[in-house]
Amino acid sequence: MAELGSYSLLLALALSVYAFIAGILALVRKRAGSDVLGETARRAGIAVFGAVLVSSVVLVVATFQNNFSIAYILHHSNIDLPAPYKFAALWSGQEGSLLFWSFLLAGYGLVLRLRHKVDAQLVAYASVIISAVQVFFLLLNNFAANPFAMVQGTIPPDGNGLNPLLQYPEMVIHPPMLYLGYVGFTVPFAFALAALIMKYPGEKWIHITRRWTMVTWAFLGVGIFLGAHWAYYVLGWGGYWAWDPVENASFLPWLTGTAFLHSVMMQEKRGMLKIWNMWLIFSTFLLSIFGTFLTRSGIVSSVHAFAQSGIGPWFVTFLAITLAACTYFFIQNRAHLRSENRLESLVSRESSFLFNNLILLVACFTVLWGTLFPVLSEWVQGTKVTVGPPFFNKVMIPVALLLTLLTAVGPLLSWRKTSPDSIRRNLLLPTMFSVAVGVVVIVFGWIRPWTAQADFYSWMTLVLATLVLSTVLSEFYRGGMVIAKQTGRNIASSLYVLTRRNTRRYGGYIAHFGFAVVLIGFAGAAFNQDIERELKNGESMQIGSYTITCRTHTQDDNPNYSSVWAIMDISKDGKPVDVMYPERRFFKASQQASTMPAVLSTMREDLYLVYSGENQDSGNPIIKAHLNPLVKWIWTGAHILLLGTILAMVPSLATSKVPIRKTVLVEERQPVGAND
């Protein structure tokens, strides 16, 4: 079984190398037979998927067969591991997750090569670039992190099991989502580099890759939110984001990907920012690889781990080669990337995109610096300096507030230039409404922004998020009214038509709406409370308006783990509302413990209970209670964000032609693109 898996991986590598070399030869040598050679390269790329699929299936089947002669399965599975987690073992360790990377890349490559008729020449170049990336990962799979390596010596009767923290339903889908995001950025990167190499005339490559980029960005976003949700519901510390290096690794390409998704509109509409966009997508891909390297090499835990890691140098080499290739082709063909138009005014849609990009890059650099600083300090000084949440929050909160302001104002600005009169028309009502909301929360005493910086930031977040919500709603209302006036439809039907006629714009607005809702959720973190108490049966503790009474505590046992848990009666303002069961599990195979918090979630606040342990003398449970306001807004906002993103990917309905007034002296015009 393992032999078939290993052999398939070698076959996949051989096919990838062929797809790469034959693809290059077909593109470089313009002679008879080149087209046929190019076609075999394309098919070899497709065949890679078949070979990697066989390898992946072999590993999964071997896991279900409890084949502990394969070292990877011995280290990441055990006989009593539930079936979904046996399946998830494919991506729970280094070798498996790198095989999964190869599998997903082969899958993306398959789809790209099957859709080659969209622009055969461009796809041929992009296919070669994807093959190059595929070769790198298959080299890793075959020679540095082989998932089919055999156990030396005696084969144990049972495996070590899966990390307990990963034995949670979300962990079956969180890593694949992140990986679909990481890997997916290879496609827009390949198209961008292909367009640069072949000096592709025009921006059609952006149009071709737009959905690829959005799908990838959405996967990465879903992965990040699922990770936050998992951290909240499994790790038991009451939070959802800790600026952990691995979290940051996924956040970096998401930030640059967000910048790319926005600024690419300037290239499509105005032929501007071509160099900027090229480097944004290069950076996004490099950060995806860097994120995989950061997560998988162990470098963030210690530089010494990096020194011991077998794959660290591979990644560094690949990153260096990729950066060198991007730089070389950029220098060689940079004249091709000259802008066709210039920024005409600082108050325009273009400048708002530019500022949005700058803010996102500041955020990206901050996260990158904070993530790498401990590594660099250990390298330089020999001592590790920890960079914690205070550093990130100090920079990222003002950055997020600026970004929110731009999210509100940007869509209301015109392309080219916007007069003060137009700004007043669009912003007056939303601004008045958001300021009114800010005043109301002060008057009712919900937030006192002058008491502490955290309170001020929360108040600002609420006001600016409200500004985003109100500008989005006003955009829908204005557009809907135009359709209603033109067609005589009712407002609901008009809003549907409006959205279908420009899904990209209105999907984007819904995504902005979701982003604002998420931010309101973040603002609640300033008002978190917690309390920890040992509770006898029948004893209570108070947090906010909740009374938490310990009814009893008990134990349970199954083949995979044993657990202790408490039964807690919850009442709010004296009325019983729920029963909660915070739990602590001890996993037998891995000999590790994990907490399973109990959460009572409402739009107003979450009551979050953790079974911290027992008093050794009395045997009573020690319960930690957190009261976290507005957390549910984060998950709700994430759903809205995803809905908007999906909507933006749906093709728009065809619109009517626009009559052009023939009032222009054509003789005076220069050729398009010549006004640089």
Place this chain on the structure above:
Amino acid sequence: MIGVAGLLLTAGLLLFVFSPARVFVGEEKTRVSYLRERKDAVYENLRDLNFEYKAGKLSDADYESLRNSLESEAAAILAEIEQLEAVESR
């Protein structure tokens, strides 16, 4: 058994890669096709501008100035397309 599976896999994939088939060769991108794409983009910008004006987002002065500049851009593109098509048809 495993050896047979490996052989079948190799044979199947190589047969797929090297079996003769019709090769699809796409059209070469020309300046004209690029200009047509630019024209579509400018028309789309014009449509958006008209819609935003109807929605009351733009003052009359802003609308006129933006429309004029977009129409000039469109006219320049159309002129160059006509010029290139005339050269091609000779």
